[in-house]
Structures are given as structure tokens and as C-alpha cells.
Amino acid sequence: SIGEEPLPYAVVESMIAGTIPIAARVGGIPEILKETYTKRFLFEPRNIEALVNKINEMASMKKEDVQSVGAKLRRDALDTFNISEIERLFLFIFG
Numbered sequence: 001s002i003g004e005e006p007l008p009y010a011v012v013e014s015m016i017a018g019t020i021p022i023a024a025r026v027g028g029i030p031e032i033l034k035e036t037y038t039k040r041f042l043f044e045p046r047n048i049e050a051l052v053n054k055i056n057e058m059a060s061m062k063k064e065d066v067q068s069v070g071a072k073l074r075r076d077a078l079d080t081f082n083i084s085e086i087e088r089l090f091l092f093i094f095g
Helices: 011-019 030-034 037-041 048-059 063-080 084-095
Strands: none
Touching: 011 030, 011 048, 030 037, 037 063, 048 063
16 A cells, blocks of 8 residues: 555454565554564555565565464454453543
8 A cells, every 4th residue: 555544454454364464654554563573564655676675575584483473463463453442441531
């Protein structure tokens, strides 16, 4: 994506699936990835060379490392998008 997306579903779905997203640094993507290891796979929009470099970087990782990072990313996503916590925060703010 090269457009501003406040909540990019493809990135969130990737996280929940335990896969590492390679994405442009736009909209809410950096905020969603926070300070996770996977933030290193963000690149500037329209920078094809940077995209190719990120793909090559991930392709050079060991399978076990990709799986480990993906599993941690999934746990982080489930914590971030925990419906009970979101409900609690809404009630605290607006209740």
C-alpha cells in the first residue's frame, strides 16, 4: 500500500496469522508494529529497491527464526487487539 491507512487489515491479519508483514511505512502500520522486530521490514513508499532488499533479507533468515518471530508477533497482536482490554479501556474513557 502506498496510501495512508489508519488500520491496515492486511498487516493485522498477517500478524494474527503469525507471518511477518513486509509493508510500506505509511499510515498506522508503524504504530501497529510498535517496537517489534518486524518493524525492520518496513520500507519507504514507492522505493522498489528497499522492498526488494526487505524481501531478500527475510528470504535469507532461517526458517526457525521466521517462525519464532512470527509466533511472537502473533502474541503481540493478540495482546494489542484483545477485545476485553479494548472494552475495559472504552468503559474507563467513556464510562
